[in-house]
Amino acid sequence: MIQHFLKPMLPSLSNELPEENHWVYEIKYDGFRCLLFWDHANVIMTSRNGHPFHTIFPEVVDHLKTLENNVKHLFPILLDGELCILENENKANFELIQKRGRLKQPDKIEQASRQYPSSYCAFDLLAIEGEYIHRHSFLDRKEKLQNLLQLTGVQTNKISTDSRLNFINFTSRSSEIRNRVQIDKSEGIVAKKLSSKWNPGIRTNEWIKVKNLKFHPFILLGYDTENGFFHVGVIKDHSVQFVGLFSHGISPQEKEALIQIIKKNIASRNGSLFLIEPSICVELSYLELYKNQLRQPRFVSFRFDTNWEECTWESLQKNK
Incomplete structure (x- = not known):
């Protein structure tokens, strides 16, 4: 049986x-x-x-x-x-x-x-x-x-x-x-x-x-030293909106360099979360948006060619 x-x-x-x-x-x-x-x-x-x-x-x-x-x-x-x-x-x-x-x-x-x-x-x-x-x-x-x-x-x-x-x-x-x-x-x-x-x-x-992944640039918002996740967001209604976390895809060398940049440019701190002013953009892959959050985001590359003001909610919606 x-x-x-x-x-x-x-x-x-x-x-x-x-x-x-x-x-x-x-x-x-x-x-x-x-x-x-x-x-x-x-x-x-x-x-x-x-x-x-x-x-x-x-x-x-x-x-x-x-x-x-x-x-x-x-x-x-x-x-x-x-x-x-x-x-x-x-x-x-x-x-x-x-x-x-x-x-x-x-x-x-x-x-x-x-x-x-x-x-x-x-x-x-x-x-x-x-x-x-x-x-x-x-x-x-x-x-x-x-x-x-x-x-x-x-x-x-x-x-x-x-x-x-x-x-x-x-x-x-x-x-x-x-x-x-x-x-x-x-x-x-x-x-x-x-x-x-x-x-x-x-x-x-x-x-x-x-x-079937999507790709889009995002604004780096900060790093959480407790869980090892980077926070990212986009511009929506003239303010920065958080849309997700990532930790996968980034090499140990890239991760360490990014952590040091964040720590040297801290704008504020919330417990273990170090926050910075918008300046750095990163390209992430993701599956889709679910409840306005990225599903399965993964680091692809730094986007030094992108101004953070270009990372908008409107462009993210068009990427669906």
């Missing part, structure tokens, strides 16, 4: 997609990684840390139960996928799925499931007919998953924003998927080796994720 929960296999982060013939590419959706166990008695959805999702996203469970007769001869089934609230065929809404994930009261969960319904976007099949197949090749698992979902009536050639169940297909054309990601502002791309096995709980180099 298969277990309800396995620790997910995770892709490794890279700046470049592998381009060899034995690699294929999938859209990366911005949602909750979710393993889905399905048998005659239950639909159990679990997060990557084993927390239950099926009580928070009942619309997916209810939909699958209407499809049970089509696939019950293949139970028990274990799927791997992303639980999303889709904006379009290639993009999910991070803010809405985060809001829904925090709900606990049944009446609010029920209301949200109608107002902002989620979709389970399956990309892998780990068990079928009660047998694990996660050690089969990715290509074999993907073909079996496609056949399974076609039995439920899912259109496996495209993602539907109105469906509670979707199939994430792959392409062998990296240029084509890059174009889709740029146009629809997707989270990124996951490259997968066709021969790859699914190994629970590891971060593998046979799956590679490349994020």
